Amino acid sequence: MEEAGYKRFKIEPKPAPHVYQIPNKFDVSARKLRLAAMLVHEALEYRLNKEVVLSRPCIYGVFGGRFGGFKPLKHKCVGCMRCVQEYPHIMTVKQSDSYKRLGMKLRPGRSQSRAWATKARLQGTGLTACGPTCQR
Numbered sequence: 001m002e003e004a005g006y007k008r009f010k011i012e013p014k015p016a017p018h019v020y021q022i023p024n025k026f027d028v029s030a031r032k033l034r035l036a037a038m039l040v041h042e043a044l045e046y047r048l049n050k051e052v053v054l055s056r057p058c059i060y061g062v063f064g065g066r067f068g069g070f071k072p073l074k075h076k077c078v079g080c081m082r083c084v085q086e087y088p089h090i091m092t093v094k095q096s097d098s099y100k101r102l103g104m105k106l107r108p109g110r111s112q113s114r115a116w117a118t119k120a121r122l123q124g125t126g127l128t129a130c131g132p133t134c135q136r
């Protein structure tokens, strides 16, 4: 016998597929020859210590795939630029072209937006960034 009054719904949750696949924000790439050279160098220097040789700077797991830095998992990149700071001669991270085509712009970092705001303010006053006595 069914009770009268309030009855709670029970809806089973299940993952829904994306209606539209959003492209990766960042395009991560490594210079493969330099990466291979660095791996060989580290393997020799650290005597094949697997833990050291296979440790990578990305905490988001971009290089955690089967082929590591040779085939980065671009969808995991958040654009923190740590890999570029640590290996500037090997890594390149840029905004992906397919993401740009969506018409979305990445927000600038805090220091960048501050610089833009200062520049806009100075343009309004007719002053330059180096001050009212600037000789430029």
Ligand code: SF4
Residues within 6 Å of the ligand: 026, 028, 057, 058, 059, 060, 061, 062, 076, 077, 078, 079, 080, 081, 082, 083, 084, 093
């Ligand atoms: S930019 Fe940051 S998140 Fe992207 S691959 Fe480099 S370390 Fe990983």
